[in-house]
Amino acid sequence: MTAHSPLIVDASASSGAFTLTTQFEAHPGITVLFGPSGSGKSLTLATIAGLLRPTTGTIVLLDSVVADATAKLHVSTQDRRVGMVAQHGALFPHLTPLDNVSIAVRAGTRSQRRTDARHLLQEVGAEGLERRSTTSLSGGEQQRIALARALAGDPQLLLLDEPFTALDQPTRVSLRKLVRRIVDDRNVPAVVVTHDLDDVAALADRIVLYQPGRTTTQHDATPNHPAELARILGLIHRA
Amino acid sequence: MDDWYPFWLSLRVATIATLVAGTLGISLAYLLAKGRFRGRGLLEAIVTLPIVLPPTVLGYYLLTNLGVNSPVGRAWESVFGEPLVFTVTAAILAAAISALPFCVRTGRAAIEAVDPRLEAAARVAGLSEWRVAMRVTIPVARRGLAAGVALGFARALGDFGATVMVAGNIPGRTQTLPIAVYDAVQANDQTTARTGALLLGGIAVVVLLGVNRFSRVKP
Known part of the structure; x- marks a missing residue:
């Protein structure tokens, strides 16, 4: 783990019968959580924001532990200073x-x-x-x-939960640019949840892949190389 | 109708009772909607009791618990110098307790209908739990809360049984309009009975129309 990662998540969380185990590290810039609906991406954001307590593990936000299930530590949502945008x-x-x-x-x-x-x-x-x-x-x-x-x-961290899903294509394009500009101008790290490949291509500095109930892999993205991106996302077979 | 005292008394009693029941009722509605504590079911049952109890039974319990020989009644008399029962204050109390379940039940449903994502957004935006309630939950639920308070007002205005038990039927003092209607019918004073019934019926219809309007329009 790097010393100054804005966010380190190594935790499990539950919602009803669904359990998520997630492990990833965000870097400065935009980290995209990519995976199918129902894989636990939004649950991850809720846990980072402190709306939900992890059942096991820890969450570290800018070098300070904000949740630790073992130590029963839970910094309140209000004190985590995150900004959040929901789907609607x-x-x-x-x-x-x-x-x-x-x-x-x-x-x-x-x-x-x-x-x-x-x-x-x-x-x-x-x-x-x-x-x-x-x-x-x-x-x-x-x-x-x-x-x-x-x-x-x-905020010290922005959390965007499928922020463009409900929008038409031209609006998506302009809002992606806006998010990019804000993250760069303010130098604030962001975690963006999406199941839209265009979001990944346009925004990701780092990609965390989700399968139902768990994170699988994480990669530094090279969004300018669609073939590389597709390989990371497992959409085409490795040549 | 020669004597308008019962009408004005009823309006005064119902208005003050609604203020009391509305404030307490919205607080209880919030507590029941959001709180997770032992005895929540029991509290809800107790608050709902006035809907299902015969008003005279409710009045009987009030009378025995607030009367001159009860601890509460004695404490009241030692502070205020006169008994609590058979006064306008007792009528207000009876009306408020009758109105309370309407404020609580309708209000609770309205608070539970508030999208939890709005409350989550408010917490993330840094609002304390108190401000989440006061600036988001209650304002968003305001139409349902107002509907409950309006129903409570109608109920408070119309109470007969509990009021007559605990405040009595003292013309010019504690005789509210529903009691005056009863008295007029007993005395075969059809004009007074008809006017009183028309007034109470008319106010009830207006309140219900208002409630329907509240519940139809989305926040």
Whole structure:
């Protein structure tokens, strides 16, 4: 293990009858968790975020242990300082886009938090949506707001759970670029869950492969070489 | 109707009772929806009891537990200088207890219907558990909570049995409109009975229409 890995996961987690055993290390940049639906990728994110306690093992976030099943250590979700974007945004429907973001800004007076929220909305290309009705936003607009909200707490890690699945193709392309830019500009590591190969090709600096209930392998990705990528993903036989 | 006192008293009693039952009821609804503790089932049963008990039985229990010879009744009298029973406060208490299960049950269903992903998103966004409840769960559930409180108001306004047991039927003091209707029928005063019935029926219809509206519109 490298000394300054942003995230080291070596844990099991359960949800109902489903048990997941996962072991991987994220690197700076974007780590993509790739695998079929139901393989436990979202469960992994919930465990990293602290919404779920691992049944065994540990999670290390920026060199500090945030979960250790043996030691019964569990740093609360609120104290982990991660930002999360869910598949359908999970925006608060009763709040305006601006308030969805400002509620997640952790410090400052009400007006300072709003100013910060405005800047975040600009950063994700959602200026002009501040006062719209949250429920009337398009899927792409909702994901932009969700991304701004995820950034509002100045997170040390971004978790994106199938963030582009519900979107049309052109919106996906522009949102992938946005995520790439944010990760690079802010130098914040991100873990992206997907079952879409295009996401892998466009975003992955590192790929973690999932099969139902477990992680199998992890690779540093070379997204510019589709054949290499396909080989890693096991889609074509090794020549 | 010559005497409007029962109407205004009923409105006052029902309004204050609804404030009490609404606050307590939403808190209990949240506790029952989210809490995992021993005795949760028992607490739910006790809170629901006023729906299934005959109102007179409910009133009987209130009377025996709050009366001048009960510990609560004696403590009340030593603090406030007058008995609790057969007062407007007793009527408010009876109405609040009758209204409580409607606030709790409807409210609990509304809170349980809130998408848990919103609450998870709020925690990840750094909101404390208190703020998750106050800024996300309860506002998102507000229509269902309002529907429960409205039903509670209708029930509080309409209570007869519990009120008459614990607050009595003192014209000009504790005689609420439902009791006045009963009295008027006994005295063959059809005008008063008809007006009172029409008022109570009309308010109930308006409240139910409002409840339907609340429950139809999505948050």
